[in-house]
Amino acid sequence: MSNKKKIYKPTPISGFPEWLPQERKAEQQWFDHIRRVFESYGFCNIETPSVETLDAINAKGGDGGADVDKEVYVLERLHKDDNDKEARLALHFDQTVPLARYTAQHFNDLVFPFKRYQMQRVWRGERPQSGRFREFYQCDIDVINVDNLPLHFDAEMPAIIWEILSSLPGMEDENIKIRISNRKILMGLLSALEVENTTDITRIVDKAEKISKEQFENLLAEHGLSQDAQTKIQNLIACTDIKSLKGENELMQEGIDELCFVMDQLSHLPEGAAVADLSIVRGLDYYTGTVYETVFVDDPGYGSICSGGRYDDLAGHYINKHLPGVGISIGFSRLFERIRTQNKLPKTSISPAHxxxxxxxxxxxxxxxxxxxxxxxxxxxxxxxxxxxxxxxxxxxxxxxxxxxxxxxxxxxxxxxxxxxxxxxxxxxxxxxxxxxxx
RNA sequence: GCGGCCGUAGUUCAGCUGGUAGAACACUCGGUUGUGGUCCGAGACGUCGCGGGUUCAAAUCCCGUCGGUCGCCCCA
Known part of the structure; x- marks a missing residue:
């Protein structure tokens, strides 16, 4: 009789990070810091369940949703009955969909404009790699209003984000840039050019800076764009002086005016902190106006560490009201991982004891x-x-x-x-x- | 979902023209009487990811599988 017991050797689960006490302490400091700034602007906190019904997650629809759906983790009991009538549950993959559902559900009890922040884990079933996890934290801040949401908030978002990112302990030496655009500009142009498959074109524009000029042109041509259209798109996304832009139609002009207003409101930020960049369009389909994306200036390939934008009517799938919103999400774990691996986290002790x-x-x-x-x-x-x-x-x-x-x-x-x-x-x-x- | 690389003590790795395992750090104890970080000594820890094949013999060669990691897709 052997008294040697079976050892199940613990192994890390890819994409599900965990930290040692010192690192966790630094992580908590970051959360405290972010919370403090959010609250200093009067945003309140909510927490939603880890799960939503699959129906609620799918409700957003749109063909942009199809790819995201593949990444959704569903939750079910190990011994479920095949005839089970329970609603299927899924772990939320962002905090925008839960916010939309929450706002619709508690509509009568909320004060508008509803300004809330949320710092929770989200889950995405994709292949992990550096700066990409399957379970990670996002710190979201959004404003939702009834019928009409002033542009004031589109400008407030990057200001808040800049305040946070420029003062997180360990981020002192990091050079970051918030890139801002307005989807109406590209959409207006595409409409003026009578382009129909706007989602495809949007995706191509989104990856323009990662591929060569030739590849970019080939992709546009493959999707049926004329030489003239290609040139116009290229000129647009390369444009650095937005004030000189002329709209080809009403929608495009509206986008230009909105972007100019937002940039104007951000003029108090340091040079280069927030820049208008028309090559930013964002992949997610629900954005309809202002869009944001934030990168390390020295390493843009690491990916966006903070993105978001305006959505005209996100909660429309859950309630018969018109509820425009604007929000932005800090990719907390991606950001933290970057600073952690560079050994720049603030020095902390293992025990909180004095x-x-x-x-x-x-x-x-x-x-x-x-x-x-x-x-x-x-x-x-x-x-x-x-x-x-x-x-x-x-x-x-x-x-x-x-x-x-x-x-x-x-x-x-x-x-x-x-x-x-x-x-x-x-x-x-x-x-x-x-x-x-x-x- | 698709490709590249990798898988040996708690950790980082060495060993790989085949002969059943090593280092460093970490860990435990000690260097006597009431005081840490250094130093010295001793000790414990591995069915070499798992399964199969070749061979007298495999951590070492071959196949499969699982896991990790990087890239693509997509995204924070």
């Missing part, structure tokens, strides 16, 4: 507990050592966990308490109710 109270001997246990409680009541985080091990061991523990102070209760009655600063090695007498850490 003080470790040592246990000199079993008789001192009550005193140790009492000191710890006193310090906690003063707002400090305090660990107590669990057994009267050699002090060498107890000190080494504090050292490894990065706890900055070690507290020594008296070794015998009548002796004073002492506290040691682990960084300087200095050790002094102290009284728990009066003591404060330096710095």
């Amino acid at each position: 003080v470790l109270v040592v246990l000199p001997n079993e008789d001192a246990r009550a005193e140790m507990m009492s000191v710890a409680q006193t310090l906690r009541e003063k707002g400090m985080n305090v660990e107590t050592f669990h057994s009267p091990s050699k002090l060498k061991r107890q000190l080494a523990y504090a050292e490894k966990k990065g706890i900055p102070y070690v507290w020594f209760p008296p070794f015998e009655d009548g002796s004073p308490h002492e506290v040691k600063n682990m960084e300087t090695g200095e050790q002094t007498e102290a009284v728990a109710k009066d003591w404060k850490p330096q710095s």
Whole structure:
């Protein structure tokens, strides 16, 4: 009889990242930071369930949805009955669809413009690679209004994002750029050119900067665009002076005017922080106006770390109201992964404790507990050592966990308490109710 | 869904013209009496991803499979 038990060797699950305590602590700092900025603009928080019904997710429809559907994870019981009539559930792959559903469902109880932020995990069943996960966090911020949503908000979104991204701990050296465009411009042009398969053309324009000029032209030609049309599209997406643009029709002119307004409102940002870029169109079909995409200037190939845009009527599939919105989503995990792998995360210790109270001997246990409680009541985080091990061991523990102070209760009655600063090695007498850490 | 690369101790890897395994770091204990980071010593840890084939003999060669990773598609 073998007493060797079967070991199931733990392996990472591709695309489902997890962090060590130090990294998690940095991650929490980022969440706190982002939350603080969102709330400073008056946005409230909501959290929706991890799942939506498959019907709710599919409701958005459109042919742009077809590809996304392939990435949706569905949820079912292991031993489900074939005749099961339960609604099929799916893990949400973004936070925009849940927001639309939420807004429709709670329409009567919400105050409009409804300004909310949401920081949750989303799931996408695609092949993971660098900066791409199957389970990851997004930090979304959106505004939804009834009937009419002022352009004011289209300009507020990038301003908020810039404030966050330029001040996240660890992002100090990163050079990022928010690229902004307006879909009405390209759509207007395509309509003036009498192009019908706009979704295909949009996709091609979206990848224009990743492929060569020849490939780009060939793709457009394959989709039936004339030489004249190709030239006009190329000129448009290369245009850097949007104020000089003339609309070929009403829709295109509207897009130009909107984009000019938004850029004008962002003129207070540093040079190059937010730029008008007509080659940005975004793949998702529900965007109808302003669109955003954010990249590392030095490494645009890493992908967008923050994208979004305006959608004329997203909740229209869930309620018979006209609810335009505009929003943007920080690709939190992608961004975090980038800074983490470059070793630029803020240095944090393993333990959140400020003080470790040592246990000199079993008789001192009550005193140790009492000191710890006193310090906690003063707002400090305090660990107590669990057994009267050699002090060498107890000190080494504090050292490894990065706890900055070690507290020594008296070794015998009548002796004073002492506290040691682990960084300087200095050790002094102290009284728990009066003591404060330096710095 | 499709291609390239990879799969050996907890981790990073070495070993691969075939003869059943090593290093570093991490871990545990020790270097006596109440104090960490350094140093020294000792110890524990692997059916070499899994299955099959070739061979007297395979971590090492071949096939399959699973997993990881990078790229494509698409996207944060």
